[in-house]
Amino acid sequence: MDFKLTEEQELIRKNMREFCEKYVDPIAAEIDEQARFPKEVFEKLGAGDWMGIPVPTKYGGAGSSYLTHIVAVEELSRSCAASGFTLSIHVGIVEMLLLLYGTEDQKQKYLPPLARGEELGAFVLTEPGAGTDVMAAQTEITRDGDDYVINGTKTFTSNGPNAGVYIVFGWTDKSAGRKGMSAFIVPKGTPGMRVGEHFQKMGIRASQTSEMIFENCRIPKDNLLGKEGDGLAIAMTGLDHGRIGIAAQSVGILQAALDESIKYSKQRIQFGAPISRNQAIAWMIADMATDLAAARFLTYHAAWLKDEGKPFSREASMAKLFAAEAAMKHTIKAVQIQGGYGYCKGAKVERLMRDAKITEIYEGTSEAQRMVISGSLLR
Amino acid sequence: MSGIWISSEEVAGVGMDIARMRGESLVRLVWRGEKAHISAYLPSLIDLVEKEKPSAVIFPSQVDLNDLAAGLASALNCPFISGCIKVAADETGLEAQRHIYGGAAVQVVRSDAWPVVLTLVGGERVELEGVEIKEVFPVSQTAVKVLERKVKESANRPITEAKVVISIGRGFKRREDIVLVKDLAARLSGEIGCTRPIASELHWLPESVCIGLSGVQVSPDLYLALGISGQVQHVVGIRGARVIVAVNQDEKAPIFGVADFGIVGDLYNFIPLFLEALKGTR
Amino acid sequence: MLHIIACCKWVIDEVYIKRGRGEEIDFSSVDWKISDYDRHALEEAVRIKDSLGGKVTVLTVGAENAVKGMKDMLSRGADEGCLIKDESFARLDPAVTADIIAHAVKSRLSPYDLIFFGDGSSDLYARQVGPRVAAKLGISCLTGVRKIAFKDGYVEAERSLEREIEIVQAPLPVAITVLPEINTPRIPGVKDTLLASRKPVLNLSSCDFPDYTVPAVRTVAIKAVRLDRGCVFFENNAGGISSLVEELKKKGILS
Numbered sequence: 060m061d062f063k064l065t066e067e068q069e070l071i072r073k074n075m076r077e078f079c080e081k082y083v084d085p086i087a088a089e090i091d092e093q094a095r096f097p098k099e100v101f102e103k104l105g106a107g108d109w110m111g112i113p114v115p116t117k118y119g120g121a122g123s124s125y126l127t128h129i130v131a132v133e134e135l136s137r138s139c140a141a142s143g144f145t146l147s148i149h150v151g152i153v154e155m156l157l158l159l160y161g162t163e164d165q166k167q168k169y170l171p172p173l174a175r176g177e178e179l180g181a182f183v184l185t186e187p188g189a190g191t192d193v194m195a196a197q198t199e200i201t202r203d204g205d206d207y208v209i210n211g212t213k214t215f216t217s218n219g220p221n222a223g224v225y226i227v228f229g230w231t232d233k234s235a236g237r238k239g240m241s242a243f244i245v246p247k248g249t250p251g252m253r254v255g256e257h258f259q260k261m262g263i264r265a266s267q268t269s270e271m272i273f274e275n276c277r278i279p280k281d282n283l284l285g286k287e288g289d290g291l292a293i294a295m296t297g298l299d300h301g302r303i304g305i306a307a308q309s310v311g312i313l314q315a316a317l318d319e320s321i322k323y324s325k326q327r328i329q330f331g332a333p334i335s336r337n338q339a340i341a342w343m344i345a346d347m348a349t350d351l352a353a354a355r356f357l358t359y360h361a362a363w364l365k366d367e368g369k370p371f372s373r374e375a376s377m378a379k380l381f382a383a384e385a386a387m388k389h390t391i392k393a394v395q396i397q398g399g400y401g402y403c404k405g406a407k408v409e410r411l412m413r414d415a416k417i418t419e420i421y422e423g424t425s426e427a428q429r430m431v432i433s434g435s436l437l438r
Numbered sequence: 439m440s441g442i443w444i445s446s447e448e449v450a451g452v453g454m455d456i457a458r459m460r461g462e463s464l465v466r467l468v469w470r471g472e473k474a475h476i477s478a479y480l481p482s483l484i485d486l487v488e489k490e491k492p493s494a495v496i497f498p499s500q501v502d503l504n505d506l507a508a509g510l511a512s513a514l515n516c517p518f519i520s521g522c523i524k525v526a527a528d529e530t531g532l533e534a535q536r537h538i539y540g541g542a543a544v545q546v547v548r549s550d551a552w553p554v555v556l557t558l559v560g561g562e563r564v565e566l567e568g569v570e571i572k573e574v575f576p577v578s579q580t581a582v583k584v585l586e587r588k589v590k591e592s593a594n595r596p597i598t599e600a601k602v603v604i605s606i607g608r609g610f611k612r613r614e615d616i617v618l619v620k621d622l623a624a625r626l627s628g629e630i631g632c633t634r635p636i637a638s639e640l641h642w643l644p645e646s647v648c649i650g651l652s653g654v655q656v657s658p659d660l661y662l663a664l665g666i667s668g669q670v671q672h673v674v675g676i677r678g679a680r681v682i683v684a685v686n687q688d689e690k691a692p693i694f695g696v697a698d699f700g701i702v703g704d705l706y707n708f709i710p711l712f713l714e715a716l717k718g719t720r
Numbered sequence: 721m722l723h724i725i726a727c728c729k730w731v732i733d734e735v736y737i738k739r740g741r742g743e744e745i746d747f748s749s750v751d752w753k754i755s756d757y758d759r760h761a762l763e764e765a766v767r768i769k770d771s772l773g774g775k776v777t778v779l780t781v782g783a784e785n786a787v788k789g790m791k792d793m794l795s796r797g798a799d800e801g802c803l804i805k806d807e808s809f810a811r812l813d814p815a816v817t818a819d820i821i822a823h824a825v826k827s828r829l830s831p832y833d834l835i836f837f838g839d840g841s842s843d844l845y846a847r848q849v850g851p852r853v854a855a856k857l858g859i860s861c862l863t864g865v866r867k868i869a870f871k872d873g874y875v876e877a878e879r880s881l882e883r884e885i886e887i888v889q890a891p892l893p894v895a896i897t898v899l900p901e902i903n904t905p906r907i908p909g910v911k912d913t914l915l916a917s918r919k920p921v922l923n924l925s926s927c928d929f930p931d932y933t934v935p936a937v938r939t940v941a942i943k944a945v946r947l948d949r950g951c952v953f954f955e956n957n958a959g960g961i962s963s964l965v966e967e968l969k970k971k972g973i974l975s
Contacts, residue, residue: 107909121910508851539734551936586887703956
């Protein structure tokens with residue numbers, strides 16, 4: 060057993076912390092309030108090779124491990140959970156899917172600008188009637204000569220308004236059931252694809268979410284990712300990877316909640332003493348720190364399995380389930396500790412609590428994670 | 439071996455204490471000649487010290503004099519304790535205190551060998567009369583040539599001597615807002631100081647009023663910290679203040695941990711209200 | 721082709737220092753960092769190399785954990801490292817550190833053109849090592865430098881003194897101690913960190929150096945500073961502030 064990050068990973072974490080203190084912390088409250096995507100932050104992240112950590116250097120990445128990327132997502136989320144999520148989707152889903160399923164040509168064409176942060180990736184799966192039930196999707200993709208034509212409406216697309224490379228899922232052969240879905244790479248500006256309604260969210264407001272509308276969107280067959288009929292498997296693989304990222308995002312939120320709670324409770328004086336001396340408060344902090352440690356180990360373990368080339372789908376779901384629920388539970392406590400101050404805009408814990416909620420919902424709800432976990436055990 | 443040499447009256451207090459303890463006389467150095475780069479003085483100082491063998495040579499902790507002290511200690515291969523905040527001589531040697539870890543701790547060091555070279559932070563100035571004098575002359579040739587000297591923009595009177603210091607930090611949004619503090623300083627007959635970022639990054643105020651470990655250390659009767667978060671490196675410079683009042687938006691700002699009185703709130707609201715409240719006072 | 725040496729110290733990050741019982745310091749959960757001013761020294765060395773060409777060697781003296789420090793230093797643009805480590809080098813007196821650095825520079829890193837130091841270390845802030853190394857090497861030392869330019873083989877530097885700015889010119893080789901305002905150090909990118917361990921490092925230990933006499937200055941205690949004055953809070957309104965003024969009167973500050 061080895062519970063250590065490498066010295067390089069520790070330094071990378073420290074550098075991300077410093078990056079956040081300099082460029083993210085000063086704007087985190089403001090971009091949340093304004094629901095603004097911090098383009099300037101992602102340009103800087105791209106310049107520092109943070110946008111393609113596990114991508115091999117020959118495709119413009121840093122050539123490190125998935126675990127290193129996970130550490131970066133955690134640390135970024137500690138300052139801004141919305142930005143941590145943007146990074147997670149971009150690397151954990153879009154780049155990983157291109158790496159795993161892309162042809163050499165596709166990798167050479169799409170990965171370098173993504174890894175350098177010049178383009179942002181989006182994962183276009185969810186539809187108004189198809190959330191957890193992916194098979195209920197309506198989007199149809201029909202072959203027409205050397206092209207495919209996409210028609211349908213996607214919803215809740217993270218990075219939708221800001222992305223340059225979209226991975227879009229739809230039916231190429233509905234009659235084939237689980238083997239009837241396919242995935243396509245659609246670059247921004249492709250005629251027939253447009254950004255629909257922007258959603259106003261409770262949390263992770265600095266990550267923009269929109270509808271994506273496809274009306275006779277024509278793409279060459281070279282943009283097919285994997286083979287025809289691989290779509291569902293590709294989507295599930297993407298989510299398996301992405302879930303470790305959401306787990307890391309939740310760990311970052313938890314760490315921030317713990318930092319805030321310790322700092323506040325030692326300074327807030329009531330009845331002539333810091334409130335940290337009250338057992339009621341002290342125990343909340345003990346539970347928070349314990350769940351944080353557990354969540355972090357589950358998350359790193361899932362990423363480690365991925366890097367070792369071992370199956371990790373169940374462990375990714377466990378990490379995401381546990382970390383997300385812990386983040387929600389303890390950010391509520393963090394607000395409780397700060398009382399009226401914590402309930403007001405401007406308190407970091409207020410943002411953390413709103414941000415935490417989504418971790419139990421996207422990339423598979425907590426219920427969906429329990430389905431995955433129990434399914435793998437009761438098969 | 440004899441004599442406690444001081445480079446100026448700024449460090450006479452400690453010099454006199456050590457001289458008294460050891461039964462030696464105090465000697466004041468006088469720096470002659472045109473001002474050259476500080477290295478010009480080192481050869482003659484070394485010669486003088488090697489010839490006369492003082493027990494201690496004491497300098498204020500200043501950029502140039504620290505160079506001289508280090509050069510002297512290196513040449514003599516003798517102990518050098520830099521940045522002392524307190525020095526006490528005893529039968530065998532001396533014990534000094536100095537700040538470490540950005541002011542979070544005090545290091546107590548001993549030296550039982552003589553001679554010793556010291557630099558002092560915030561030493562006690564004593565006007566001396568009838569004390570023996572030694573002259574130090576610069577050599578004419580040095581590798582380093584001074585091309586130009588510019589006097590830094592500085593406060594009218596040294597902030598270290600002010601009874602009231604009003605100090606500003608990052609909580610100020612605009613340079614123009616310093617006017618508000620000027621009113622307050624005029625009302626309290628105080629001087630305006632600041633934190634490191636205000637002087638070095640924003641250049642809103644001269645370096646001479648930058649307070650902290652790497653700036654000046656002040657000990658006024660009243661220190662009013664406006665919009666200062668209270669990094670340890672700043673706080674170390676105000677430890678000698680009799681009363682510290684802090685105003686900051688963030689109730690968790692560390693400045694409150696070192697203040698006597700605190701106000702959590704907007705300094706832009708505080709200043710006019712405080713000026714109003716001062717009307718009945720002298 | 722300039723050979724620039726940047727000296728960096730791997731120190732305890734003072735942010736993590738806590739007060740234990742009484743005056744004791746609790747070092748149990750400290751993290752380490754490159755001394756703040758030294759980061760500016762390394763950054764300046766790398767910037768000069770980038771504009772004038774040459775090579776930067778980053779040098780550190782420390783105990784076993786300085787290995788990690790060396791990686792951090794190499795990730796910030798240096799080409800090579802010189803890692804001088806020994807368990808006995810954990811808490812060196814500045815005089816001994818200077819002797820070690822001067823010996824390493826003379827015997828292993830010559831020829832050189834510039835040696836950069838931070839103005840003082842984040843832990844001891846003794847401000848001795850730069851000028852002492854220069855004295856040992858018999859070269860000039862420019863301290864308190866906030867700006868550097870090169871002209872006709874000379875260095876021109878702006879020194880920030882207490883009351884004046886002194887612009888000086890010095891021939892190479894020269895030692896320079898820098899102030900933080902000289903530059904803004906980079907935050908290393910991921911690749912910079914990953915590639916750091918592939919850069920060449922000259923490893924030296926105590927057996928590569930002559931015995932240095934035990935320094936006559938010894939630390940007898942390190943005490944945590946107690947700063948807490950038990951802050952009393954007032955409201956930020958007319959009532960609160962007049963109470964504050966009353967308190968200041970009681971203390972004899974206003975009358």
